[in-house]
Amino acid sequence: MNKLPNTTDNSDVLDSVKPSHNGNGNGHAHHEESYILITGGAGFIGTNLAHRFLTNGQRVVIYDNLSRPGVERNYRWLTQMHGDLVRGEIADVSDHDRLRRCVAGASQVFHFAAQVAVTTSLVDPVHDFEVNARGTLGLLEALRSVKNPPPLLFTSTNKVYGGLQDIALRKNSNGTRYEPEDPSLREHGISEARPLDFHSPYGCSKGTADQYVIDYARTYGIKAVVFRMSCIYGPHQFGTEDQGWVAHFLIRAAQRESITLYGDGMQVRDILFVEDLVNAFLLAQKNMSRLTGQAFNMGGGPGNTISLLELLRVMRDLTGTEPRVDFDDWRPGDQRYYVSDTASFRAATGWQPQVGVRQGVARLYRWLAESHIAAASAHNGKIDKAPAFSPAWGAAEVAE
Numbered sequence: 554m555n556k557l558p559n560t561t562d563n564s565d566v567l568d569s570v571k572p573s574h575n576g577n578g579n580g581h582a583h584h585e586e587s588y589i590l591i592t593g594g595a596g597f598i599g600t601n602l603a604h605r606f607l608t609n610g611q612r613v614v615i616y617d618n619l620s621r622p623g624v625e626r627n628y629r630w631l632t633q634m635h636g637d638l639v640r641g642e643i644a645d646v647s648d649h650d651r652l653r654r655c656v657a658g659a660s661q662v663f664h665f666a667a668q669v670a671v672t673t674s675l676v677d678p679v680h681d682f683e684v685n686a687r688g689t690l691g692l693l694e695a696l697r698s699v700k701n702p703p704p705l706l707f708t709s710t711n712k713v714y715g716g717l718q719d720i721a722l723r724k725n726s727n728g729t730r731y732e733p734e735d736p737s738l739r740e741h742g743i744s745e746a747r748p749l750d751f752h753s754p755y756g757c758s759k760g761t762a763d764q765y766v767i768d769y770a771r772t773y774g775i776k777a778v779v780f781r782m783s784c785i786y787g788p789h790q791f792g793t794e795d796q797g798w799v800a801h802f803l804i805r806a807a808q809r810e811s812i813t814l815y816g817d818g819m820q821v822r823d824i825l826f827v828e829d830l831v832n833a834f835l836l837a838q839k840n841m842s843r844l845t846g847q848a849f850n851m852g853g854g855p856g857n858t859i860s861l862l863e864l865l866r867v868m869r870d871l872t873g874t875e876p877r878v879d880f881d882d883w884r885p886g887d888q889r890y891y892v893s894d895t896a897s898f899r900a901a902t903g904w905q906p907q908v909g910v911r912q913g914v915a916r917l918y919r920w921l922a923e924s925h926i927a928a929a930s931a932h933n934g935k936i937d938k939a940p941a942f943s944p945a946w947g948a949a950e951v952a953e
């Protein structure tokens with residue numbers, strides 16, 4: 554198996570991972586031709602989007618420093634699947650010259666590279682700012698510096714709306730979830746009209762980037778759209794306790810380890826299966842001239858909500874075993890209820906999610922089982938090393 558060094562110099566890495574069966578063999582093909590640039594492209598969302606473009610025969614440049622444990626596996630998978638159509642720039646977003654060179658040849662840009670965890674941002678807010686806020690500003694400057702800047706899609710977060718503590722909540726009759734007392738909020742979720750209220754260093758750095766992207770569209774005419782995303786889940790997600798909770802719960806259960814619920818487990822999210830998000834990305838780029846300068850809330854919406862306790866129930870139904878659970882205190886910035894109102898993007902493009910919660914969780918479960926991800930720790934970067942599965946997770950056929 555090819556080993557990817559953790560380096561910002563990509564030339565050796567690319568040569569080492571580039572398969573010969575599907576490529577033209579020179580290792581530097583297609584550099585002059587137009588491509589889609591995905592920063593953070595080896596990550597969960599980036600890999601799914603890249604795969605869609607590559608399957609369609611479009612060239613993709615993955616710009617990623619591979620800092621997230623496990624994503625080197627995604628990168629290798631993409632190169633093995635798609636050969637020379639995919640090119641890697643194993644580099645940091647702080648490398649402005651390299652970023653500019655990549656932007657210059659791109660037909661579209663998706664900016665996903667980020668420090669993604671609230672918890673990590675609390676430990677090192679300066680690094681979080683450097684990657685998320687300064688990194689995005691660097692990308693915007695790269696766009697501003699080229700002649701015909703390619704259109705940009707930036708992934709922001711629901712954390713820009715803060716803790717939402719003013720929303721009166723009640724418990725549902727089963728005691729499994731919170732829901733707003735306001736019937737209109739229950740029906741529609743949180744819209745873009747909600748005032749911005751950055752919470753946590755991560756909320757601040759992503760919110761800053763979100764506002765810079767909108768302002769570069771307004772001030773410099775860069776074509777750009779922002780998605781303020783709720784919880785996304787699906788294959789290629791190396792979920793940890795800090796980010797990617799749906800995948801994290803499934804991985805922990807497969808390892809027969811206990812899952813820690815921070816708070817009472819009744820907090821609610823709308824969850825969106827990653828393929829539905831990819832459809833939304835493509836629609837945003839297709840309608841860019843109309844949508845530029847706008848931010849859209851993006852998630853599963855009121856039709857695809859789940860609480861932590863309810864996910865445990867879905868998992869029990871899937872695996873036939875009761876997940877082990879511990880409880881701990883609420884974490885800073887935790888929202889008890891967040892559901893995206895996606896009506897604005899739906900009205901603009903006709904988009905709506907196709908994959909329901911049970912079907913999506915079953916598909917993620919199956920991917921984890923087939924890829925032997927779950928038995929290794931996603932925390933310590935040794936995902937390749939422990940492919941032993943517990944019987945309940947082995948070859949089980951999962952009905953969607």
Ligand SMILES: NC(=O)c1ccc[n+]([C@@H]2O[C@H](COP(=O)([O-])OP(=O)(O)OC[C@H]3O[C@@H](n4cnc5c(N)ncnc54)[C@H](O)[C@@H]3O)[C@@H](O)[C@H]2O)c1
Binds near residue numbers: 598665
């Ligand atoms: N997954 C979600 O539920 C969710 C929700 C809201 C917003 N988002 C946003 O979507 C984007 C993608 O998230 P994801 O879930 O795919 O996360 P991910 O961690 O899987 O992907 C992020 C990628 O960025 C790379 N990266 C990190 N720092 C970098 C740097 N300094 N330079 C270059 N590359 C760097 C990582 O190696 C990783 O491959 C992020 O911007 C995140 O904030 C995700």
